Each structure stands twice: as structure tokens, then as C-alpha cells.
Amino acid sequence: MTLPSEQLVDAWRQAEAAGHGRKQVVLKQVAERLGVSLATLYREFEEAGLKKARKQRSDAGQVVLPPKEAQAISAYMMNAYRANNKKLATMANTLDVLRANGEIRAEYIDEKTGECRPLSENACHRALRQYGLHPDQLRRPSASIRQRSLHPNDVWEIDASISTLFYVPEDVRTQGLADMAPEVFYKNKPGNFEKIKRQRLTRYVVTDHTSGAVFAWYVAGGESIANLGESLLEAMREKSGEALYGVPFHLYFDAGSAATKTFRRFLNALNVVPVVHAVGNARATGQVENAHNLVETQFEVGFKAIKVPSIDWINTRARQFCRWFNATKTHSRHGKTRLAKWMEITQKQLRTVDIDLARELLTREPKPCKVQSEIRVKFKGQTYDVSQVPGVRQGEKLNVTVNPLQPGRAWVVLFEDGNEVMHPIVPVELNDHGFEAEAPLIGREVKAAPDTELDINRKAIQRHLYETDTDEQALAAAKAKQLPFGGRIDPYKHLENVPDVAVLPRRGTELELESAPRLESRTLTHTEAAMQIKPALANNSIDWTSEHYQALTKAYPDGVPESEITRLIALWSKAAPGQLGMIGQC
Structure with missing residues (x-):
């Protein structure tokens, strides 16, 4: 039943004009006149929107909970979160514990009765939010800053993700790739996790920060330095008609990937500056995190509709997908396709690398090579000049490794302040006779070998021995057979330091000569x-x-x-x- 709006409005006005205590009487009379119950009349008022706004409390917006008590409640609740973001402490439990331990009172005075009453849970929640101390507020991500890069291949981002849908069975040829049942993969079951660790299918995604170009590569097994290096090498490999190849100037990745000195040496040899974001700060590499979601939702979704025969098949299709995506999808930031933006790279910015040599950096340790008297080392069948290597010492060894950016050249691996430093060395040029092209001609040229660290130390010791200021003075003093240390050193002085000990006589045994053997005369x-x-x-x-x-x-x-x-x-x-x-x- 719906009453005419004019009658409803007229009845509402009569009730409002009746004043406090008379509204109920007026509304009963109106209901009888209209032939409806009082409940129906109230319902008709509500449906017509004729409701009186509730009067705001006089203490609305006021906070009774003191700031220090609010901090104590917030600290207890924040500390009770687990690493997986599961909340363990409720407001009710927090109030009970802190009140029982005398840390807070969390109460107010009832103005009507004068009683001291405990604040409700909702009141404490409102107070924490008004102070900006509520865990829901404090657990929000910190403010972030957008970063920029200079050009394509200036900065790459790389990250790994374990697919929860697919695993690699032991016999891929006969079984193909298959779904992984949740009860098998479930991460909270360590036994199952170890069982499938070597069967997992790991997806590595590389993005170019400037262009947004995407590259995906799949490997068998979990996240490791070997898989990380192999995926990065595949991204660096030159791919005709595709975006994203060459050697980046900076590589952005998480801290776990930088744990080994081998991977850092690999980047150092390629002149790649590692940029490691803090643990748990996935937003730092948000571009590659978004690329993971893109590959999973636009590429991997097709796995459910087809039998996947092998990892090689996946990588072939992944390259097709990335080539299509980079060439057709417009990036919202620069308004071009990712391929078009990446193609703006210049010759100087595009650094290519010998992939096989680069792989040696990951699979082989630097080779110890002995420094010859001519300050040369032999490495991979070539002779290298190491005279400019800091701290080189003839007769000792230097750790030498390949230089993939410049085949034929090499790196010497040094340590400075506990960190590995790569020093470039070049092969010695030989003439048609097999002599060094820059060697001095006999009887016509004289060239002295540069002083090594040992030569410098040897001269310093000579000056110290004869207490002179110059090498010439030390040489003259040695030629004149001057005494070292100015003659102050008595080499037998220590023999005077005999302890004052009384020597007591000892009884001996007389030697019986008769028993001594006789020597036969010749x-x-x-x-x-x-x-x-x-x-x-x-x-x-x-x-x-x-x-x-x-x-x-x-x-x-x-x-x-x-x-x-x-x-x-x-x-x-x-x-x-x-x-x-x-x-x-x-």
C-alpha cells in the first residue's frame, strides 16, 4: 500500500509541529484517519525519505584515549603480526593484556553518573585511527618515488617467479608438462616442497626500464645463480627483429640474487653496475613484477588449453609472445610500442657480448697465472702485459679471467677493501720474428723496466738500512761498505743476556776405557x-x-x-x- 505523497508530507509536518511529547499522539490520529497502522505510517515515511536526521553527539570527534596509551596499544598489536602478515592480536585481547599489566587504563568518566567506565573496542579503534596509529594505517606501504633511466639498455630489471600451476615431470618427453595439485605444491608442507623442488618450473622475466620491453625465459628447478645467469645470458643474446638484447649498464634485482661472488664478478667483468633493492621492497622493481603478471595472465593462461610438451617448446612460444607484445602494445608512459622505443638505442648504448665467453665467467673460476720476470703472464695461449696492474709482484700469481666484451683481452681479478675489482690487461703484440714489437733494439735503445712493488720495497729497505734519504746515497753507502744502522747494532749483544743461575756440581760416571773399541792400524x-x-x-x-x-x-x-x-x-x-x-x- 502506498499513500499519496501529499498526505504523507502533510502528516509529517503536523507531527514535527506538535513538538516534543505530542508527536506520537498526532501520528496515531493521522494513521486512524488514513486507515493504516502506526507501523505502516512509519514505513511509508521511511520509503518517502521523510526521516529526521539524527542529532550529532556533543562529544563527536573527541578522543578520550591518551596518546601514550594509544601508542602502547598500537605497539602491542603491531608486534603481534607474523611474517606472513597474519594478525594474532585482536583489540579485545590487547586491551585485556595491557590493562592487566598496568600499561594502560583506557577509560572515561560518565558525565551523568560520574562513574569511571572502560572504553569500548570501537572507541579505541577510532582513537588509534584519529591519532594515525592504527595497524591498518601503519602497515600501509611507505611513500615511494618514481625513478627514471636515461636510454634503452641503461637499466634492466630481472626477477624470478615459481609457477604454481605447472611442474616438470621426470620424463618430459612422454608426459609433457602438467598441472601441480595444490596439496602437492602447498608451501606449508616442507616434505612436499622438497619433493618437487627439482621439478619446479621457474620463470625469469627481464624488462628494459626505459622502453618497457619484456623478455621471458623458463628453466627447470628453483631460483639459483646458475638459472639466473643462464636467463640473463639469453636476454643478452642478439635476437634478430626483437627488442631487448645486448649488455645493460645497470641491473636491478633483489638481494637474494647477489649472494655469490661469482655472479658479482660476472657483472663486474661485463661492466654492469648491480643495483640491489632492499629485502621485501618488491615495489622497487615494480616494472618486472607487473611483467610477471602480464606473462602469467596473457601467455601462461594458454597452457590450460593445450598439452605442453617441453621447456624448449615453452621458451620458443615465450619468445613469440614477447616479440608480438613488444611490437604491438603501446606503452602508456611514452606512447609508443616497446619495440619502437627500444629501437631508439644508439650504437654506443648497444654493447654486444660473446655469450660463450660470458658463460665462462659463471662456470669457471679465474686462473692463477705466475708473473714472469718481464712482468708478463700467459693466459689462454697469449702473453699479457701486467706491468700496470697495481701491486704486481714477479714470481707470484695473479687471478686472470676472460673479457667477454673485448675478446682477446682479459681481466685481472684484484681485491680492494674486501671487494673484487677487475683490472683490464691487453695481450703483448709480437712482430714477424716473434719478438715483442715494443721491445728495445739491442745496442741502440735502452729501456728500464718499470719498478714493481717489490722493487719499490727493496729500495725502501736499502735506504732504511743505511739511514739515507735517496737511493743514490744508499747505493754509495753500500759500495763504501758502511756499517748498517749507523754501526749502532751489536750482533752479539744478545749473548750477554745470560740468566744469573747457580750451576750446581753433578757427579759423573768414569768412562771404562777397556771397554772402548780398539781401532785397527792401517x-x-x-x-x-x-x-x-x-x-x-x-x-x-x-x-x-x-x-x-x-x-x-x-x-x-x-x-x-x-x-x-x-x-x-x-x-x-x-x-x-x-x-x-x-x-x-x-
Whole structure:
């Protein structure tokens, strides 16, 4: 039943004019006159929009909760959030805990009764919001700043994402790629997670910040340095008719990808400046995050309608999709297709690289090469000049690796303040005779080798030894055989530092000579004996005669013991003529 609007408006005005306490009486009379119940009349008023606005409370907008108590409530609730953003503390629980511990009162005075009453949960929620302390407010992302890049390939962004829909079975050829059941993939089941870790299909997406061009590459397994490097190399590979290739000047990625020195050395060798955003700050690489969503919703959605045979098949289709997308879709920022904007790149800005050499940086450690006396090293069959490498020392080793940007050249890997630094080196040019083209000509040119670190240290030590200011003075002092350290050093002074210790006598054991082994005397020939006796007799003015020799051979037919020589000399020095043969044997 719908009453005429004129009657409803007239009845509403009568009730409003009746004043406080008389409205109910007037409305009952009107309802009887119109032949409807009072409830129907109220409903007709509401449907016609004839409602009196509620009077605002006099204390509306006022906050009773003190700021310090609001901070305590907010701090407790903020601390109760888990890492997965799950809220653990409710307002009711927070108020109970903090009131019980005497941290807050959270109460107000009832003006009618004068009683002290606790603030309701809703009142505390309103107070936190008015102070700007509510967890819903504080957990909003911080203010961000839009960043810019200079030209295509100035900045690339790269990120990995694990597909929750597809996995790689053990036999891809026979089974193809398939859906992953939620109960198998569910991340909160560690056993299942480890089971499928090696089967996961990982999608790496690379974007060019200036043009917005997109490149996608799929690999088997989870996120790793090997997969990251391989995906980046595929993006760098020259692709005819496509946007996005070459070597970027800066690479923007998350902190997890920069964990290894191998990947940082890889970027350093390619002259790529790594830009790592803070953990959890995915907005920093928002462009590549949006590209993930784009690839998933516009490319991967087709996987549900077709049998996917292999990862190679996916990568082929992904390249087709990126080529189509970059060439046809207009970017809202610059108003051109991504391919058209990327094609504005200049020759200087487009740096190409030998992909195979670049891959060596990821798969092989730098090779230790010994520095030769000519301050040269041999690497990959070539000789390189390392005289300009800081801190080079002949006889020691330098770590050398390839330079993919300039094939034929190489890098020396150095360490400065704990960080790896790449120093470029060039091969030595040889002439037709195999000599170094810049070597000095014999007899016509003189070139001194530059001082190495060891040469500099050697000269400094020489100056310190002779306490001189110049190398020439030190050389002159050494030539003049001056004493080192000005003659102040006594090399035996330390021998005077004998501790004052009393040496007590000790009883010894007498050596029993009878038990000592006897040494057998050597037997001389008659000639050897005569040569020893003759000069001794001459010293006593006695000539050696044939009679001496005959007496010797007769007395010692088998040779003369060496111990008898002294006795024979003494005997013959006193013997009278005719008594030489009376020598006997001991």
C-alpha cells in the first residue's frame, strides 16, 4: 500500500509541529484517519525519505584515549603480526593484556553518573585511527618515488617467479608438462616442497626500464645463480627483429640474487653496475613484477588449453609472445610500442657480448697465472702485459679471467677493501720474428723496466738500512761498505743476556776405557812406509839407503803397520852402522 505523497508530507509536518511529547499522539490520529497502522505510517515515511536526521553527539570527534596509551596499544598489536602478515592480536585481547599489566587504563568518566567506565573496542579503534596509529594505517606501504633511466639498455630489471600451476615431470618427453595439485605444491608442507623442488618450473622475466620491453625465459628447478645467469645470458643474446638484447649498464634485482661472488664478478667483468633493492621492497622493481603478471595472465593462461610438451617448446612460444607484445602494445608512459622505443638505442648504448665467453665467467673460476720476470703472464695461449696492474709482484700469481666484451683481452681479478675489482690487461703484440714489437733494439735503445712493488720495497729497505734519504746515497753507502744502522747494532749483544743461575756440581760416571773399541792400524806398502820414514830421517841428518829398504822388507814382508812408522824413525835415528837390520817387530 502506498499513500499519496501529499498526505504523507502533510502528516509529517503536523507531527514535527506538535513538538516534543505530542508527536506520537498526532501520528496515531493521522494513521486512524488514513486507515493504516502506526507501523505502516512509519514505513511509508521511511520509503518517502521523510526521516529526521539524527542529532550529532556533543562529544563527536573527541578522543578520550591518551596518546601514550594509544601508542602502547598500537605497539602491542603491531608486534603481534607474523611474517606472513597474519594478525594474532585482536583489540579485545590487547586491551585485556595491557590493562592487566598496568600499561594502560583506557577509560572515561560518565558525565551523568560520574562513574569511571572502560572504553569500548570501537572507541579505541577510532582513537588509534584519529591519532594515525592504527595497524591498518601503519602497515600501509611507505611513500615511494618514481625513478627514471636515461636510454634503452641503461637499466634492466630481472626477477624470478615459481609457477604454481605447472611442474616438470621426470620424463618430459612422454608426459609433457602438467598441472601441480595444490596439496602437492602447498608451501606449508616442507616434505612436499622438497619433493618437487627439482621439478619446479621457474620463470625469469627481464624488462628494459626505459622502453618497457619484456623478455621471458623458463628453466627447470628453483631460483639459483646458475638459472639466473643462464636467463640473463639469453636476454643478452642478439635476437634478430626483437627488442631487448645486448649488455645493460645497470641491473636491478633483489638481494637474494647477489649472494655469490661469482655472479658479482660476472657483472663486474661485463661492466654492469648491480643495483640491489632492499629485502621485501618488491615495489622497487615494480616494472618486472607487473611483467610477471602480464606473462602469467596473457601467455601462461594458454597452457590450460593445450598439452605442453617441453621447456624448449615453452621458451620458443615465450619468445613469440614477447616479440608480438613488444611490437604491438603501446606503452602508456611514452606512447609508443616497446619495440619502437627500444629501437631508439644508439650504437654506443648497444654493447654486444660473446655469450660463450660470458658463460665462462659463471662456470669457471679465474686462473692463477705466475708473473714472469718481464712482468708478463700467459693466459689462454697469449702473453699479457701486467706491468700496470697495481701491486704486481714477479714470481707470484695473479687471478686472470676472460673479457667477454673485448675478446682477446682479459681481466685481472684484484681485491680492494674486501671487494673484487677487475683490472683490464691487453695481450703483448709480437712482430714477424716473434719478438715483442715494443721491445728495445739491442745496442741502440735502452729501456728500464718499470719498478714493481717489490722493487719499490727493496729500495725502501736499502735506504732504511743505511739511514739515507735517496737511493743514490744508499747505493754509495753500500759500495763504501758502511756499517748498517749507523754501526749502532751489536750482533752479539744478545749473548750477554745470560740468566744469573747457580750451576750446581753433578757427579759423573768414569768412562771404562777397556771397554772402548780398539781401532785397527792401517797397513802400508813398503813404498808408502819408505816415503814417510825418509823425510823424517833427513830431518835428523840421516840419509836413506838401500840397507834401510832391505831391512824394512825383511822385517815386514806383508806390509808395514802404520803404527810402526814412528818407532822405526826413532830406532834408525839412533842405530849405529851395521845395526839397521836389528829392528824386530812390536
